Structures are given as C-alpha cells and as structure tokens.
Amino acid sequence: MELLTPLKPMSRALATLNRLVASLPDEETLYDEIGRIAVEECGLSHAMVGIPDEEGWIHVRSAHGKNREAFSRARISVRGDLPEGKGMIGRAYRASSPIVENRLLDLPEMQIWRSVLEEMGTGSSAVFPFYRGGSVHGILSVHDDSRDFFTSDLVDILKSMAASLSFALDNIDRKKSQTLHEEVLLTIKNYYRAMGEVNEFLIGIPPPQELFQKVCDTLYARGDPKGAVIGLLDSKAATIVWSAFAGLPSDWVASLELSVGPDEAGTESLAGEVLRTSKPRLVNDCLRHPLPQSLRSKLEEQSIRSAAAYPLFRAGKPTGVLIAFSQYSGFFGEEMERLLAEMSQNISFALDNYDRKIDQQKNERTILTLKNYYRALSKINRIVANVTPPHELFSRTSEILHESEQTSIVGIAELDRETGLLLWKHFAGPESTWVGSLRLPVQPVPGKGAPGSPLLMSFHQGHPLVVNESMETTSDSFLRLLSTKHGIRSAALFPVFRGGAFYGVVAVVSRQSGFFNPELSNLLDEVSRNLSFALDNYDREQERRSQEERALFLSLHDPLTGLPNRRLFYDRLDYARKTAVRHGTAFAVALLDLDGFKEVNDRWGHKAGDHVLTAVSSLLSTLLRESDTVARLGGDEFGIILTGLSSGDTTDPSSPMIKPGLDTTLDRILEGIRGIREVDGFPVAITGCLGVTIFPSDPSEVDQLVMNADRSMYAVKKAGKNGWKIFSPPVSSPDPQFVLRKRKRLK
Structure with missing residues (x-):
C-alpha cells in the first residue's frame, strides 16, 4: 500500500501534464508548469528545469519547492572535465540517460553542493534529460526529503513526464516552423508583387x-x-x-x-x-x-x-x-x-x-518589342502571384507572349515521362496548329535508346537553346524541320522545372532572322524561371490545402471506421431537427449497442474487435440511404439518424409510433449484424440493441432525443437483447411508455 501512495498522484500529475502539452503552451509556461506539477501534484519537495549555455553551465529556467532559491546558488556544469560537471546532472546530460540516487549526500562527487542539498533537505534525487530535435536539450531534476524514495515505478512515471516535455518542445518547434513557413510564403508573394510593380514601371x-x-x-x-x-x-x-x-x-x-x-x-x-x-x-x-x-x-x-x-x-x-x-x-x-x-x-x-x-542605338521596333515583352512579363508575374493552376497558367502565358509580338508563334510543352517526348498542349500564333502535332524527344526511355535531339538534352541541366539564323543548316533535326517545313528562321526554347526536375519547355519562334537579341532572350529566360517558381508555389499551396482538409476530416470523423464522430453526429442531429420543424417532417434517432463485442475482444484480441467495428460500419453504410447518418459515438456504440420519414399510416397497427418502413429498416440492421459470423477467420457471435425515438412524436431538444433513444436501448438490453424499442413520450401517465418489437435471437 505504501508504494501505491505516491504512484496515484504522480499518475494524475502525468495526465495533467499531457493535457497541458495538448494545449500547445509557450516554452516558459511549459517549464514552469512541469516544475509546479512535480512539487504540488506529485508531492516532491523540489523540482528544477535547467538548460546549459554554450559553455556548458546550467541555467535554471524553472524552480519550485520551499527552498527553490538554492538552485540558483548551485553552480552546475554538464562538462565532464570540470568538478561541477561530475555530479548527477552532468552525468545524466552526457549519458542521455536518467540517473537516480536514493542516498544523495553519501556520494563523494556531490559534496561540493552539500550545503545547498542540506538547505533543501534532499534525501533522494533523480535527474531526467529531455530532448529537442533529437538531441539532449536540458534536464529535469527532482528531489525528495526522504531516502530510498524513488522506486522503479516512480522513475517510469517521471521518465514519461520528461518524454512529454520533449514532445511538447518539438511540437512548439513544429508550430514555429509552420508559422515561419507561412510568413516566408507570404513575403515571397509580396516581393513577387513588388517585382511586378517595378517591372510595370520599367515599361x-x-x-x-x-x-x-x-x-x-x-x-x-x-x-x-x-x-x-x-x-x-x-x-x-x-x-x-x-x-x-x-x-x-x-x-x-x-x-x-x-x-x-x-x-x-x-x-x-x-x-x-x-x-x-x-x-x-x-x-x-x-x-x-x-x-x-x-x-x-x-x-x-x-x-x-x-x-x-x-x-x-x-x-x-x-x-x-x-x-x-x-x-x-x-x-x-x-x-x-x-x-x-x-x-x-x-x-x-x-x-x-x-x-x-x-x-x-536601337530602332523603335526593337524598343516596342521589348516594352511589349516587359508588359507580358508583368502580366505573367501577376498570374504567378495568384497561384494559378498549371493548365491555366500555361494557356494564359502562351496567349500573353503571343500578344507581345503578333508575328511570333508561342508554344509550351510538358514532358511525358513514359515516352520521353515533349507534348505541346498550349500554343498561340498565326498558322500555329501544326505545333500541337510536334513530338520532340528529350529524355531517354528504357529499352528505346537515347532521344534523337542531343541539343535538347541540355534542358535537363537548365540550359536554354537560342538560334537566330542558319536554322536550315543546323545539325539538329528538330530545328531543321521547323525551318524547312514551317519557314521558321529563329527560335528560342527555355526549360521549365517542377520540384527541381525538368518539366517542360516554353518556346517562341519567328519567321524573322535575328529576332532574339540578348535582352529579349533574358526576358524569356526570366519567364521560364517564373513559370518554374509558379509550379512549385502551386504545389506548396495544394499541399497546404490538402493538409487543412485532412485535419478537418479527422476532427469530424472516427479514425478507425471513417464514420462521423460524436461531434459531427450532434451537428447533423441539430440540423435534422431544425429541418423537420421548418418543413413539418419526421425523423428518427437510433442508438445501436453491440452485444458480444467484449467477448470478441477478450477471446480474439482488439485487432479482431476493430475488424468487427469496421464490418458493422460497412453494413450500416450499405443498409442506410445517403440522406441518413450513421456515426460511431465511441466503443461499440453507434448513432443513426433516419430522415424524411413518411407521416402516413403505420404498417404495424399494434405499434402506432412506427412510421411506414421504419420497422423493416430496423429489422434489416439487426439481421445484418447477426449475419457477421466470422472475422479474420475467427467465429464471432454478435447481436445488437437498438433504442429509437421519433421526432415530432418526441418533440424533445437534441440532447434529450439522444437520452430518450438511449433509455429505449437499455430497455432492450433488460428485455433480453437482440431487438429494438421506440420511445413513446408520456401522455397521461408520469412514466414513459415504450413500444417494443422483439426479434428472435439466433441460436
């Protein structure tokens, strides 16, 4: 019994700490609270959280206990070459392992702190390192007045507290990292807009x-x-x-x-x-x-x-x-x-x-072209800043670049990694339909050898390809094709990357020789780099949205079955009641509890029990309509909302509360549950108890509707299980009346 006395408050203290960790406190609050919990809730005499500086000296971040000021007077190091680093704290920090001493003052290496320990009245002490980012970050030191105080069970609980502290620090860092990441993305967008404004000014x-x-x-x-x-x-x-x-x-x-x-x-x-x-x-x-x-x-x-x-x-x-x-x-x-x-x-x-x-030094035509392309670059930058989807981004970029010079032909191709070909899905310009049929090999395909255009392999290293003249005599077959078949005299192709890998090409071709001066080539090169940035920015945004949607789903659904959880169930129940009041319709609320589920867990294990729950969830989802709701409320309890019930005559004159078809639905549910006879190759025998209440026959508020269905469900259990009951509100009698429909239990 004496061993259990400190274990109970320490276990409660660990639960308190875990709740604190879940609330994502700031770092100083975390240090202060773990010290307070250790002293006030665990009953220890003193507690201290310390973190070493760059030279290895411990700085007290939190101290609790009647003589907590003594900690600040103790000079402690984590360096093994110093006398102040040979004590419990230094050894625990360097070994990354807890150290427990139940007769502290007997240790020779602790004598340099003897006066401090006697002032604190320490008989036993334990030191636990905690971590941050996978490395030891500091120590939690706890003391008790009595000797031989720290048993192995107490040490295990204190280890868990140190582990919770480490987890909380990593959580704080993850939160800061996420916040910083979001701020950086916002700043990048702002700087991109700034560059767009400057570019517009440059026009x-x-x-x-x-x-x-x-x-x-x-x-x-x-x-x-x-x-x-x-x-x-x-x-x-x-x-x-x-x-x-x-x-x-x-x-x-x-x-x-x-x-x-x-x-x-x-x-x-x-x-x-x-x-x-x-x-x-x-x-x-x-x-x-x-x-x-x-x-x-x-x-x-x-x-x-x-x-x-x-x-x-x-x-x-x-x-x-x-x-x-x-x-x-x-x-x-x-x-x-x-x-x-x-x-x-x-x-x-x-x-x-x-x-x-x-x-x-330049003629007006050159300057006008450069201005138009700069205007195009500004428009493209605005599209980039809006995190535009890739298909729309490429389509609008092609149109904008063509508008800058009406005689040019613009195409944007994406790499088909299965064939190693560039597929031209976006193009604009006079007589440019032929661009869509081009198939340009730029990547080796296993079993098919190297591509036929060596020059274009340079795209993978981020090198552009600009040819201003003599395209008809070039050694590259693709460029010769453009010249001889389509009259192209100059071409500029710039690679586009996504996630650091080659993704495609933005190309501008002209029937004029010498069309691409260095300034224009630089602008087009910037367009390709901006498109690469836009693709990565779009992917980052999609990942962020996906994580938000996943987090929202998990907050409203049961992780095992994927069904709505209790929170979403009550939300839909409230909506069903408001809808029924507004339109004068009826709906039923049912609570289902499984009988025999505990035996499955006890006999075949919790994994088999989980498979029973998923099987029941799948059964209920199959039997009910899309407009109905089935939720897992916890354990082996499910909640069901059956909306849009008919207000016609009952199909069962002996049960006036039963709406047409409701009894059939309830029977099918119970029959289906009885039909689950095997899970993971193990025989199982489960049945169900259904408690039902019907609105507006039962005009109660949401919470009371659930309570009434729950009362009906427990009445079924008392009556022999494997059946369903419908709650009937009191009319003249003070006691509630129930409508009972028993089902024969399978042998």
Whole structure:
C-alpha cells in the first residue's frame, strides 16, 4: 500500500501534464508548469528545469519547492572535465540517460553542493534529460526529503513526464516552423508583387533616379519594413554615394559610409565585395557576421539583423549597389535571394535600356518589342502571384507572349515521362496548329535508346537553346524541320522545372532572322524561371490545402471506421431537427449497442474487435440511404439518424409510433449484424440493441432525443437483447411508455 501512495498522484500529475502539452503552451509556461506539477501534484519537495549555455553551465529556467532559491546558488556544469560537471546532472546530460540516487549526500562527487542539498533537505534525487530535435536539450531534476524514495515505478512515471516535455518542445518547434513557413510564403508573394510593380514601371523606361526611388519605395511597401537603399559608385573616392532610399531616416542614410575596399582589420563592407566580385552578398545575422565594427554599430542603431546587397550594372560594368534590410535574422532565404537577384538584373537592364533610348542605338521596333515583352512579363508575374493552376497558367502565358509580338508563334510543352517526348498542349500564333502535332524527344526511355535531339538534352541541366539564323543548316533535326517545313528562321526554347526536375519547355519562334537579341532572350529566360517558381508555389499551396482538409476530416470523423464522430453526429442531429420543424417532417434517432463485442475482444484480441467495428460500419453504410447518418459515438456504440420519414399510416397497427418502413429498416440492421459470423477467420457471435425515438412524436431538444433513444436501448438490453424499442413520450401517465418489437435471437 505504501508504494501505491505516491504512484496515484504522480499518475494524475502525468495526465495533467499531457493535457497541458495538448494545449500547445509557450516554452516558459511549459517549464514552469512541469516544475509546479512535480512539487504540488506529485508531492516532491523540489523540482528544477535547467538548460546549459554554450559553455556548458546550467541555467535554471524553472524552480519550485520551499527552498527553490538554492538552485540558483548551485553552480552546475554538464562538462565532464570540470568538478561541477561530475555530479548527477552532468552525468545524466552526457549519458542521455536518467540517473537516480536514493542516498544523495553519501556520494563523494556531490559534496561540493552539500550545503545547498542540506538547505533543501534532499534525501533522494533523480535527474531526467529531455530532448529537442533529437538531441539532449536540458534536464529535469527532482528531489525528495526522504531516502530510498524513488522506486522503479516512480522513475517510469517521471521518465514519461520528461518524454512529454520533449514532445511538447518539438511540437512548439513544429508550430514555429509552420508559422515561419507561412510568413516566408507570404513575403515571397509580396516581393513577387513588388517585382511586378517595378517591372510595370520599367515599361516607361524611366530616368535612373526615378527608377531607383521607385524600387526603394516598392521594396519598403511590399517587403520588410526596414527598407532599402540604392547607391552609385564614386570610383575616384572609392566610396558609395546614396542615390535613393525608403523606410530609413535620411540622416542615418547620409551618415552610412561604405567603402569599396576592406578596412584595416581586413573585414568587408556590404558594398565592397559586391562591386569587386560582381556577386551578391547576404548577411543573415549582422550581429555575428564579420563586418567592420563601425558598420555593425550603424546597423544596430536601426535594429537591422540581416541585409542583402546586389550589384547593379550599366553597360556590363558594376555601377552601384542595391541593399535590402530586414529586422529579422535569417530573413533572406533562397527564394528571396533569387527574387532580389532578378530585380537587380531588371534594374540593370532598365539602366541599359534607358541608355539605349537616349543614344537611339536601337530602332523603335526593337524598343516596342521589348516594352511589349516587359508588359507580358508583368502580366505573367501577376498570374504567378495568384497561384494559378498549371493548365491555366500555361494557356494564359502562351496567349500573353503571343500578344507581345503578333508575328511570333508561342508554344509550351510538358514532358511525358513514359515516352520521353515533349507534348505541346498550349500554343498561340498565326498558322500555329501544326505545333500541337510536334513530338520532340528529350529524355531517354528504357529499352528505346537515347532521344534523337542531343541539343535538347541540355534542358535537363537548365540550359536554354537560342538560334537566330542558319536554322536550315543546323545539325539538329528538330530545328531543321521547323525551318524547312514551317519557314521558321529563329527560335528560342527555355526549360521549365517542377520540384527541381525538368518539366517542360516554353518556346517562341519567328519567321524573322535575328529576332532574339540578348535582352529579349533574358526576358524569356526570366519567364521560364517564373513559370518554374509558379509550379512549385502551386504545389506548396495544394499541399497546404490538402493538409487543412485532412485535419478537418479527422476532427469530424472516427479514425478507425471513417464514420462521423460524436461531434459531427450532434451537428447533423441539430440540423435534422431544425429541418423537420421548418418543413413539418419526421425523423428518427437510433442508438445501436453491440452485444458480444467484449467477448470478441477478450477471446480474439482488439485487432479482431476493430475488424468487427469496421464490418458493422460497412453494413450500416450499405443498409442506410445517403440522406441518413450513421456515426460511431465511441466503443461499440453507434448513432443513426433516419430522415424524411413518411407521416402516413403505420404498417404495424399494434405499434402506432412506427412510421411506414421504419420497422423493416430496423429489422434489416439487426439481421445484418447477426449475419457477421466470422472475422479474420475467427467465429464471432454478435447481436445488437437498438433504442429509437421519433421526432415530432418526441418533440424533445437534441440532447434529450439522444437520452430518450438511449433509455429505449437499455430497455432492450433488460428485455433480453437482440431487438429494438421506440420511445413513446408520456401522455397521461408520469412514466414513459415504450413500444417494443422483439426479434428472435439466433441460436
């Protein structure tokens, strides 16, 4: 009996902790509550949750007990090379295993904490490591005044508490990861819209200063609220001169000095390395990244935690830098980096485009074409931002690209992985119906050898194919076919990827030679990369929706049988009652309980019992109409709602409560249950008890309707089981009357 005394409160305490874990508390609440539960509900004298820092010293995150302040005075480490790390806590942490000492003060290695332990009155102690992300994260240390207190049963319960703590921490991390993932997706969408707005602005070929300010304003409005700056290189002074900014104080920007070369300590500013190497530089943790101290101090003034710097080019040479700032560490991920890189490329393109406009180096036709394609790119970006389904995305992209240049022919093909062929399902342009019949081999098929177009195999490595002339003499058979049979003189094909794998091709062909200048090719290349991003974004969105739908289904259905659960049953019952009141119709509520089910579990095991439940569920779903409801309420109890009952005369004059056909339905249910004679090769003998009440003969509210059906069901059990009863509300007698229909039980 003495052993059972602490086990009961500890078991209840474990249940309390599990309920807490299910509520997804924050980390500090979790640590505090597990300590409180250990002391107040388990009856232990003291409890402490500790987590080591980078140097291995334990920091107390939660302490409970009459002398809990003593924990903060104890200097404890998890390092084995220190005396403070040779105690129970250090050993348990390093071994990733619980340690129990029922005579703590007798241990030599614990003497350095003897005064603290005597102050706490500790006789026995147990230490349990807990985990986070699969690694030991901290320890739970519990104490009791008496010696020999921690039995193996108590230790097992405390292990379960530590395991629940580990599970809760992983749950917190999963929730944070999901939230961060959703925030990143939203930010990516916003940056994509920002790029669309900038691209639309580029259509007008604005002067550089207007362009720079528009970029900064758009990034500040659409992206992180810390803002952005654009600076131009002063090659004589070897410094950056700020040309535009948004979201940051003007005096702060004016005092921000970035040199092109490294400082005396050899550390680089945000701009120097970018301009010298012509490559972006990402700093996702400004507090830890090697930066000049003066720059680090400037960034801390504005609580800037991450920055991304991209070179801007003019006539192929570095001319300036675009820097985006964020208040969050780790803000600039892979997708964000790609989007900002594209934006910097577009700015560089716009600078060159402006120079071309001023110098009149390009004829009006070229400029108009580029403007149209830029407008097309902007339209496509808006479609991408709306997470458009692939079929619609490709169809509209083909139309938009064709509208940019009416003489061109546009096609988008998808890879058929079974045949290794590109199938052209989306195309637009004059006399372009022949595109739909093209079959272009781009992937080896097992047993059929390599494809006939080696050039197109480069698509799998992400390389485009642009041919501006001499298509009729090329060694590629596909390009020769386009030239000789369809009069094509220039072609540009760009690969599209989905989930990192080659998915298809976007192609533009023209009957003009030299149609694809470098600028147009770059724009089409960006279209293909945006389509790849759109496909991945669509897949992510579909996965998110699928998970939400699955979670909703599981919250309303029984996981074993797939039937509606108690919550959905009551919801449908409430709807059935409101509908019956509104339209003056009748419906029945039935509760079914299985007899003989316990014997199946006891004799053949719970797996066989589960198969009985699924067999009964399948039987009920087959016997009832789609408009009816059958739900598993728990255990071997089922709920049934039979709607749309006829209000005509009864088929059984002796039972005035029975609606026409209802008795037949109830008989078929019981007969079907009796017919289940074998499960998993084992003989079974089960029957059912049905309790029924009919609305509006029974005008009760929802809860009372269920209670009345339940009373009828238990009356059947008392009367010998294997039958059904219909509840009859009291008329003149204070006791309820029942209509009973017994069925012969099978021998």
